[in-house]
Amino acid sequence: MISAKKLSYQYPAGKTMVYPDFESVGGNALLILGKSGCGKTTLLHLLGGLLRPKEGHVIIHGKDITTLTEKALDQFRGKHIGFVFQKSYFVQSISVKDNILLAPYLAKKPADTIRLFHLAKSLGIDHLLPKLPATLSQGEQQRVSIARAIIHHPDLVLADEPTSSLDDENTATVARLLLQLCSENGAALVVVTHDERLKSIIPNQITLTP
Amino acid sequence: MLKIIYRNLVYKPLNALLSLILLMLSVAIISLLLVAGKQVSEKLDNDLEGIDMVVGAKGSPLQLVLSAVYHVDAPTGNISKAEADKLTKNPLIESAIPLSYGDSYKGYRILGTTPQYLELYKAVLEQGKMYAGTMEVVAGSKVALRLGLKPGDTFLSTHGEDAKGQVHEQTAYKITGVLKPAGAVVDQLLLTSTESIWDIHGESHELKTVPPHVEGEAIDHDNHNDHDTVPEAEKQITALLIKFRSPMGIMMLPRMINENSTMQAAIPTLEINRLVNLMGIGISTLQGIALAIMLIAGLSVFVSLYNRLKERKFEHALMRSMGTSRGVIFLLLMAEGLFLALVGFVAGIGLCRIGLSLLNKMAAEDFHFQFGYGWVKEEGWLFGITLLIGIFAAIIPAVKAYRLNIAKTLSDG
Numbered sequence: 001m002i003s004a005k006k007l008s009y010q011y012p013a014g015k016t017m018v019y020p021d022f023e024s025v026g027g028n029a030l031l032i033l034g035k036s037g038c039g040k041t042t043l044l045h046l047l048g049g050l051l052r053p054k055e056g057h058v059i060i061h062g063k064d065i066t067t068l069t070e071k072a073l074d075q076f077r078g079k080h081i082g083f084v085f086q087k088s089y090f091v092q093s094i095s096v097k098d099n100i101l102l103a104p105y106l107a108k109k110p111a112d113t114i115r116l117f118h119l120a121k122s123l124g125i126d127h128l129l130p131k132l133p134a135t136l137s138q139g140e141q142q143r144v145s146i147a148r149a150i151i152h153h154p155d156l157v158l159a160d161e162p163t164s165s166l167d168d169e170n171t172a173t174v175a176r177l178l179l180q181l182c183s184e185n186g187a188a189l190v191v192v193t194h195d196e197r198l199k200s201i202i203p204n205q206i207t208l209t210p
Numbered sequence: 211m212l213k214i215i216y217r218n219l220v221y222k223p224l225n226a227l228l229s230l231i232l233l234m235l236s237v238a239i240i241s242l243l244l245v246a247g248k249q250v251s252e253k254l255d256n257d258l259e260g261i262d263m264v265v266g267a268k269g270s271p272l273q274l275v276l277s278a279v280y281h282v283d284a285p286t287g288n289i290s291k292a293e294a295d296k297l298t299k300n301p302l303i304e305s306a307i308p309l310s311y312g313d314s315y316k317g318y319r320i321l322g323t324t325p326q327y328l329e330l331y332k333a334v335l336e337q338g339k340m341y342a343g344t345m346e347v348v349a350g351s352k353v354a355l356r357l358g359l360k361p362g363d364t365f366l367s368t369h370g371e372d373a374k375g376q377v378h379e380q381t382a383y384k385i386t387g388v389l390k391p392a393g394a395v396v397d398q399l400l401l402t403s404t405e406s407i408w409d410i411h412g413e414s415h416e417l418k419t420v421p422p423h424v425e426g427e428a429i430d431h432d433n434h435n436d437h438d439t440v441p442e443a444e445k446q447i448t449a450l451l452i453k454f455r456s457p458m459g460i461m462m463l464p465r466m467i468n469e470n471s472t473m474q475a476a477i478p479t480l481e482i483n484r485l486v487n488l489m490g491i492g493i494s495t496l497q498g499i500a501l502a503i504m505l506i507a508g509l510s511v512f513v514s515l516y517n518r519l520k521e522r523k524f525e526h527a528l529m530r531s532m533g534t535s536r537g538v539i540f541l542l543l544m545a546e547g548l549f550l551a552l553v554g555f556v557a558g559i560g561l562c563r564i565g566l567s568l569l570n571k572m573a574a575e576d577f578h579f580q581f582g583y584g585w586v587k588e589e590g591w592l593f594g595i596t597l598l599i600g601i602f603a604a605i606i607p608a609v610k611a612y613r614l615n616i617a618k619t620l621s622d623g
Contacts, residue, residue, distance in 0.1 A: 041621045042617075042621075045617040045620070045621070048531065050530075050531060050616050050617040050620065051617045070535075070536065071535045071536075071537075074530060074533055074534060074535040074536070075533055075535070076533075077531060077532075077533055078532050078533010078534070079533060081531075083528075083531050083532070085528075085620060089524040089525065089527070089528040089620070090525070090528070091214060091217075091218075091525045091528070091529070092221060092521075092522075092525065093214070093217040093218045093220070093221030094213065094214060094217045098213070102529070102532060103532050106529060106532040106533045106534050107532065107533045108533075148532075160620075160621075
C-alpha cells in the first residue's frame with residue numbers, strides 16, 4: 001500500500017537527509033523509531049506529501065505522489081491519507097463531531113454519521129461529540145484525532161508521535177485503538193516516534209540513524 | 211464550509227462584533243444622509259415648481275420663501291392688497307397667487323388663497339366640493355388623514371402657528387372637501403378663500419394682546435397687528451406667488467420691488483440653494499466622519515483577521531493535510547471579510563431605515579414631512595464600497611494563509 005524508494009530530503013539550511021527504503025501493506029503497522037532531530041517528522045511529511053523530497057519516490061495506492069501538482073496532491077492527501085499529529089490540532093470554533101466529519105467533507109466523501117457514532121463508541125468519545133475541542137483532555141483529543149484520521153477510509157494513516165504527550169495508561173489505550181482501527185479498516189499505519197513504550201506494541205520496526 | 215466561516219466569526223464574537231458595529235454605523239450614517247438628502251432636495255424642488263418669485267413684507271428673504279412656499283416658518287408680515295394688485299398687473303407677470311396665512315388648526319396651517327393655488331400643485335378633490343363662500347375649507351390629504359377630517363366637519367381656528375394659541379371662538383370653519391394626495395406642500399394645508407381670513411380677523415380686535423411668536427424673533431414686527439381691522443381699502447394679504455411670463459421678469463422685477471416698494475421679492479431657487487449650501491457643509495462633514503468610521507471598521511476587520519491568523523494557522527495546516535487546497539483556504543478568509551462587510555451593510559441599511567422611521571415619528575409633527583423608505587441609487591455605490599473595504603481588509607491575511615508552510619507549521623507545534 002505504501003512504499004518509499006530512495007527518499008532524500010534537503011533542508012533549506014542545506015543539510016541532506018537520506019532515508020532507507022521500506023514498504024508496508026494495508027492492515028499492517030510499521031513503527032519508525034529514532035531520536036529527536038533525526039528527521040522522523042520530515043520523513044512523515046514526505047510520506048504524506050506535505051513536503052517534497054529532493055529525490056526518490058513515495059508510492060501510495062499505486063500512485064507516485066511526488067509527481068502530483070500541488071492541488072492534486074492536496075486532494076490525494078485528503079482522500080487517501082489520515083494524519084494523527086503529536087499535538088492535536090482542531091478547528092477550534094466547531095464541535096468535536098464537526099471536526100471529525102471535516103475529514104470526509106474536505107475529501108469530498110459522503111458524511112457517514114453511522115460510522116462516526118460507531119467509531120466514537122469504540123474510541124470511547126461518543127459523549128464528547130457536541131463539545132468544543134478545547135474543552136477536551138489530551139488523551140481525549142488524541143482519540144478524537146484517531147477518529148478523524150480513520151473516518152474517511154484512508155489507505156494510509158500517518159501518526160507523528162501520537163503518544164508522546166500522554167501518560168502510560170493513555171499511551172496504551174491510544175496505541176491499541178490506533179492499531180485496532182487501522183487493521184479493521186485495512187489501512188496501512190506508519191507511526192514515527194521516539195517513544196520506547198510503543199516498541200512492545202508494534203513489532204514491525206525501522207530505526208533511523210542521523 | 212459556510213458553517214466554518216460562520217462559526218469562526220462567532221467563536222470570537224467580540225472581535226467580529228466590533229467590526230460589525232463600526233461597519234453598521236458608518237453604513238447607516240452615510241445611507242441616512244444619502245436618503246434624507248435626496249428626499250429633502252426632491253421635496254424642496256417639487257414644491258418650488260411653477261413659482262419664480264415670492265413677494266411679501268420686508269424681512270428675511272429666506273424666511274419669506276420658507277413661510278410662503280413651504281409653510282415651515284412664520285410669515286414676515288403683511289402687504290397691502292392694493293399694492294400687490296398693482297404689481298400683479300405688470301405685463302411681465304403671467305400669474306400671481308395671493309396667500310393669506312397666520313392661523314392654524316391643531317398645528318396645521320390655514321391658507322387663504324384662490325383656487326389657482328390648487329392648480330399650481332395639480333391638487334384635485336377626492337370627496338366633497340371646492341370651497342365657495344367664506345368660512346368654507348378644503349383639507350389637504352395629510353391633514354384630513356391625521357385629524358380625521360371629512361366634509362361637513364367644523365372647527366375653530368387658532369391664531370398663529372402654535373396649537374396652544376388663542377382660539378378664534380366667534381366663527382367656525384366648515385370642511386366642504388378633501389383633496390387627493392398631491393405629493394406636495396398642499397397636502398399639509400387647510401385651504402380657504404382669502405375673504406375668510408379677512409372676516410375672521412376683522413372681528414377679533416382682542417388679538418392685539420397676543421404676544422409675538424417665539425419663532426418670530428427675526429421678524430421686525432408682529433405680523434398680527436397689521437390685519438386685525440379690515441376696512442375695504444386696507445385689505446392685506448401675506449404673500450404673492452408669482453410666475454413670470456418671460457425670463458426678463460427675473461432681471462427686472464425683484465430689483466424694482468425691493469427698491470421701489472414696501473414689499474420684498476425673493477427668488478425661491480436662489481434662497482433654497484443658499485440654504486442647501488449652508489446645510490451642505492454639515493452634510494459633507496458628517497459624510498467625512500462616516501467614511502472615517504468605515505475605514506476604521508475595515509482596519510478592525512483586518513486586525514481581527516490578522517491577529518487570529520497566528521492561532522488559526524494550525525487549523526489551516528490541518529485542513530490542508532485533510533485535502534483542502536490553498537485556494538480554498540484563501541477563499542475561506544476572504545469570505546469571512548466579505549461576510550462581515552455584507553452583514554454590516556445590511557444591518558446598516560436596516561439601522562438607517564429605523565432611523566428614518568424615528569425621524570418620521572419625531573419630526574413629522576413639526577415639519578409636516580415624511581421620509582420614504584425606498585432604495586436610493588447611491589446606496590448601490592455604498593454597497594460596492596463596503597464590499598471593497600471587506601476585500602481589502604481580508605486580502606493580506608488571506609494571502610498569508612495561502613502561502614502557509616504546512617509542514618513547518620505542523621512540526622513546530
